[in-house]
Amino acid sequence: xxxxxxxEVAHLARLARLxxxxxxxxxxxxxxDDIIGAVARVSEVADQDVPPTSHPLPLTNxxxxxxxxxxxxxxxxxxxxxxxxxxxxxxPQILGEE
Amino acid sequence: xxxxxxxxxxxxxxxxxxxxxxxxxxxxLGTRTKMFCGCSTAxxxxxNTQTCPVCLGMPGALPAVNATGVESAxxxxxxxxxxxxxxxxxxxxxxxxxxxxxxxxxxxYDEPIAFDGHLDVQLEDGETFRVQIERAHMEEDTGKSLHxxxxxxxxxxxxxxxxxxxxxxxxxxxxxxxPIEGAGERAPEVARAYVRELRELIRALGVSEARMxxxxxxxxxxxxxxxxxxxxxxxxxxxxxxxSLRSVERAARFEIQRHAAVLxxxxxxxxxxxxxxxxxxxxxxxxxxxxxxxxxxxxEPDLVPVAPSREWVEEIRSALPELPxxxxxxxxxxxxxxxxxxxSILNAGALDPIVATIDAGADAASARKWWMGELAxxxxxxxxxxxxxxxxxxxxxxxxxxxxxxxxxxxxxxxxILGVLAGEGTPDEVVDKRGLKVVSDEGALTAAVDEAxxxxxxxxxxxxxxxVAAAGALVGAVMKxxxxxxxxxxxxxxxxxxxxxxxx
Numbered sequence: 060x061x062x063x064x065x066x067e068v069a070h071l072a073r074l075a076r077l078x079x080x081x082x083x084x085x086x087x088x089x090x091x092d093d094i095i096g097a098v099a100r101v102s103e104v105a106d107q108d109v110p111p112t113s114h115p116l117p118l119t120n121x122x123x124x125x126x127x128x129x130x131x132x133x134x135x136x137x138x139x140x141x142x143x144x145x146x147x148x149x150x151p152q153i154l155g156e157e
Numbered sequence: 158x159x160x161x162x163x164x165x166x167x168x169x170x171x172x173x174x175x176x177x178x179x180x181x182x183x184x185x186l187g188t189r190t191k192m193f194c195g196c197s198t199a200x201x202x203x204x205n206t207q208t209c210p211v212c213l214g215m216p217g218a219l220p221a222v223n224a225t226g227v228e229s230a231x232x233x234x235x236x237x238x239x240x241x242x243x244x245x246x247x248x249x250x251x252x253x254x255x256x257x258x259x260x261x262x263x264x265x266y267d268e269p270i271a272f273d274g275h276l277d278v279q280l281e282d283g284e285t286f287r288v289q290i291e292r293a294h295m296e297e298d299t300g301k302s303l304h305x306x307x308x309x310x311x312x313x314x315x316x317x318x319x320x321x322x323x324x325x326x327x328x329x330x331x332x333x334x335x336p337i338e339g340a341g342e343r344a345p346e347v348a349r350a351y352v353r354e355l356r357e358l359i360r361a362l363g364v365s366e367a368r369m370x371x372x373x374x375x376x377x378x379x380x381x382x383x384x385x386x387x388x389x390x391x392x393x394x395x396x397x398x399x400x401s402l403r404s405v406e407r408a409a410r411f412e413i414q415r416h417a418a419v420l421x422x423x424x425x426x427x428x429x430x431x432x433x434x435x436x437x438x439x440x441x442x443x444x445x446x447x448x449x450x451x452x453x454x455x456x457e458p459d460l461v462p463v464a465p466s467r468e469w470v471e472e473i474r475s476a477l478p479e480l481p482x483x484x485x486x487x488x489x490x491x492x493x494x495x496x497x498x499x500x501s502i503l504n505a506g507a508l509d510p511i512v513a514t515i516d517a518g519a520d521a522a523s524a525r526k527w528w529m530g531e532l533a534x535x536x537x538x539x540x541x542x543x544x545x546x547x548x549x550x551x552x553x554x555x556x557x558x559x560x561x562x563x564x565x566x567x568x569x570x571x572x573x574i575l576g577v578l579a580g581e582g583t584p585d586e587v588v589d590k591r592g593l594k595v596v597s598d599e600g601a602l603t604a605a606v607d608e609a610x611x612x613x614x615x616x617x618x619x620x621x622x623x624x625v626a627a628a629g630a631l632v633g634a635v636m637k638x639x640x641x642x643x644x645x646x647x648x649x650x651x652x653x654x655x656x657x658x659x660x661x
Contacts, residue, residue, distance in 0.1 A: 074451055076253055113246060113456035119464040125188050125225035128195025133205040136213060136322070146204045147303065147319035150255040153312055 063091045162439060163418040167342075167410060170382070170417030176344040177390050178337040178409060179379035180288075182355055184330045185298060185372070186229050187365045191326035192297045193220030193263060193460070200371075204321035212326035214259030220459050222247075226328040227270070227463055228473060229364040230295045233330055234271025235474050236358055237290045242270050244464040247295070247457035255320055256299040264331075266454040269294035270463065277482055278354040280346055281504075283496040288351050289335035300325040330364075336390065344380075345409035352376050352405050353503075357481040369400050376405050380412040382420060391416070392426040396440050399433050407438040415440070488512070492521045505533050506543045513550035514557070523557035524550075531574050548577045555584045568641045569593045595644045602635070602643060606651045609634040620656050628652050 065084045068091065072079045079087065105111075130136075133146050142149035191198060194211035210218035234241050245268035249261040274290035301324050306316030332355065340347040356374055359367040367374040381393035394416070396408045411433075416426055430443035479487070485508070489499045502508050507528040514524035528543065532553070536543045556573055559565040565573060565588070576587030588594065609631045610617045619627040628649055635648045653659060 074251070074453065114458065114461055116461065118461045119244070121221065121461050122224035122227060123195070123221040125190050125223050126195060127190050127197045128209075130196045130207050130209050131213075133203065136205045136208045144305075144319055145303075147321050148205070148255075150318050150320060152315060153255060153302070153304075153318050 063088045063095065162415055162441075163422070164411075164414040165417045165421060167414055170413050171342045173384065174382035174391075174413075174417055174420065175338075175341065175385050175387075176409075176413050177381050177383065177393075178334075178340070178344055178348055179393070180334045180337070180348060180351060180405075181377040181379070182332045182352060183298075183375045183377075184233070184332065184355075184359055184365050184367060185374070186226055186328040186330060187363075187373075188223055188225045188229065188328055190223055192223050192226050192295065192328035193326055196323075196326065198327050202323055205323065207323040208325070212258070213322060214257075220263065220457075222460060222463065223328060226295060227465070229328070229362075230270050230293065230330050231465060231470060231473050232362050232364055232477065233332070233359065234274065234293050235470070236362055236477060236480060237271065237274040237276055237293060237332070239271035239274030239290060239293060241465055241470050242268060242272070242463075243467075244268075244462055245270050246462045247460045248454045249457050250296075250452045250454055252452060254299070255318060256302050256325070258300065258320075258322055258325055262296060262299070263457055263460070264296035264454075265294035270465075276351065276354055276358070278347065278350040279482070279485075279500075280343065280350050281500060283500065286340065286343075286347050286350070288337055288347070291333045291335045293330055293332045296329045296331055298324050298327040298329050344413065345406040348376075348378060348409045349402050349406040353402050354481065356402075361478055361481050361484070363478070369402070372400065375400055378405060378408045378412065380409055380416065381426070382413065382416045391420070392428050394426060394429060394431050394440075396431045396433050397443065401435075404433055404435060404438075408433045408440060411439055492525070494525075502529065505529060505536075507533065510543050510550050510553075514553045517551045517554035519554040519557040520561075523560065524553065527553050527557065527570075527574065531571050535575075535578055546578060547580060548574065552577055552584050559584065559588070563644055563647075564588075564595055565593065566595055566641070566644060569595065593642065595642055601639075602648065602651060605635045605638045605643070606631075606648065606655060608638065610652070610655060617656060620652070620658060623658065625653065625658060 065088050068084045068088045069079070072084070137143045137146070137148065140148045186192075188198060190196060191212055194209050196207045196209050196212055199207070211220050231241055245265060247263050248266035248268075250264045250266070251261045253260055269292035271293040272291065274293075276288050276290060277285050278288055279285055300320050300322040302312075303319040303321070304312045304315035305319060307314035312318070334351070337344070337347060337351075352374075356367045356369070359365050359374065365373055369375070376399045378396045378399055379393045380396070381391040383389065383391045394412055396412060399405050399408045412431070419426055427442075427445065429445050431440040432443050433440050485499060485503070488508075489496065502511065502525070505528075507525075510532075511521075511524045511528050514528065515521055532543060532546060532548070536546055553574075556565070556570050556577075559573070560567065560570050572591060572593055573584050573587045576582070576591055577584055581587050581590060613631060613634065616627050616630050620631070631652050632645055632648050635652075636643055636645060
């Protein structure tokens with residue numbers, strides 16, 4: 060069995076920018092274990108001759124020509140921004156004080 | 158936050174350690190549209206005027222791959238002697254940073270479109286060094302941040318940042334070398350020569366202008382040291398976004414000296430990204446590097462695999478232009494110049510202007526002479542690149558033509574060039590406005606010659622006595638009298654004629 064640890068859940072939560080309470084870490088560790096266990100069963104039936112599937116459609120090379128299409132107006136683009144300044148998306152300080 | 162970094166001298170560092178480098182170069186393609194949407198990539202647009210739901214990462218938006226982007230990636234791969242994948246996918250590289258609106262970068266992970274190639278680069282002394290290429294893959298650029306509230310737009314001390322996503326989604330090709338070993342003390346020079354050769358290659362392929370000063374081509378320098386004789390690599394640092402050829406060399410050199418100082422003290426190198434500072438040539442600590450697994454790469458579900466047919470690949474291969482190294486050796490032979498001369502031309506950035514001038518009708522020797530002489534001097538004085546001077550190769554060719562026809566001598570031609578550079582118009586306009594014509598009016602010339610002979614009887618006697626070389630003094634006098642506008646060769650002929658001697 061995979062055995063997902065609390066520390067691994069905490070690490071994943073940090074990467075995903077999720078704030079989890081200690082009891083949630085326990086809770087999700089168990090759930091993730093179950094999910095991974097269930098998915099792992101697939102490899103029991105899939106042999107070498109079954110390639111991993113990332114896309115359900117048997118398509119390749121779907122491309123578009125290099126032709127300009129209309130963009131949004133800046134007003135439209137910024138309409139969902141919590142804050143803006145100088146026609147730009149305004150975001151909080153990126154680096155903490157060092 | 159600036160702390161002085163201990164360094165050991167470059168020579169001492171190399172005496173104890175062997176540098177190993179890895180270079181990652183990002184090239185912004187010159188496609189009309191972004192990699193996964195039809196937004197324009199034109200430069201200089203107002204902020205956030207070239208965005209759409211796809212490049213802003215809005216829910217439900219579906220990306221579609223730019224065919225020209227894929228073709229350009231294959232062109233680059235083939236020119237780098239790579240194999241082209243028969244089948245490959247895009248992948249999501251997950252991380253949070255405000256310049257990336259989707260919270261993942263669409264990139265390629267373990268299935269790059271091109272892999273296992275090499276690029277031969279020429280060092281300053283003409284020696285060739287082969288750099289092995291690990292891979293070239295397709296990805297997309299990020300938005301541009303403007304940091305507000307700190308000193309001079311730096312991220313440190315900024316109170317907040319402003320994002321323009323016009324650049325987000327512009328196609329990037331990342332080209333990664335295999336570890337470069339065995340360069341020894343020439344490692345920084347190899348790094349510079351590699352990036353320069355790559356830049357020439359990218360330009361020759363016509364896939365990007367690759368202007369480093371505009372961020373169209375950026376280099377990350379990975380560097381580690383190991384004691385001589387040890388096979389295992391040391392811990393590396395990754396100096397990000399080094400944006401000029403000179404900086405690539407300086408960054409590698411600085412890191413060699415810094416690593417050596419840490420290792421000599423018994424310390425360990427931290428695997429981290431570092432920022433390069435143009436002003437001091439030094440690097441400072443950035444962030445501790447994530448492990449690849451922290452990016453949680455997975456196949457991009459919204460883009461189907463790219464499987465370039467072998468027919469398409471061969472079609473692209475057969476349409477590749479002559480590659481820079483081959484072209485340089487061909488031109489060197491055609492022009493009959495030495496390797497050193499060719500290297501000086503390259504170093505001056507004069508190759509393309511010279512070729513364009515020859516294409517416009519000038520002979521190779523004149524084209525070289527003007528670009529490497531008067532024009533190189535002007536560019537140097539004004540601190541501009543040769544191809545940014547206010548004169549076109551066609552105009553230089555016209556100047557050369559006027560000299561060949563005998564309408565200008567070199568001295569006048571120089572003035573014409575200065576006039577064009579000063580914005581006085583085309584060469585012909587400058588000739589008119591400044592009245593720069595070789596005096597070919599025989600009457601005026603003859604009078605000036607007579608005057609010169611009369612004014613210098615001693616010299617005239619010497620010439621009559623057979624000292625033809627003394628004629629130079631009289632030619633000089635005539636040139637002075639005509640303010641440089643006489644055809645010196647014709648003047649000499651006239652003088653000798655008058656004095657009844659013949660040359661040779």
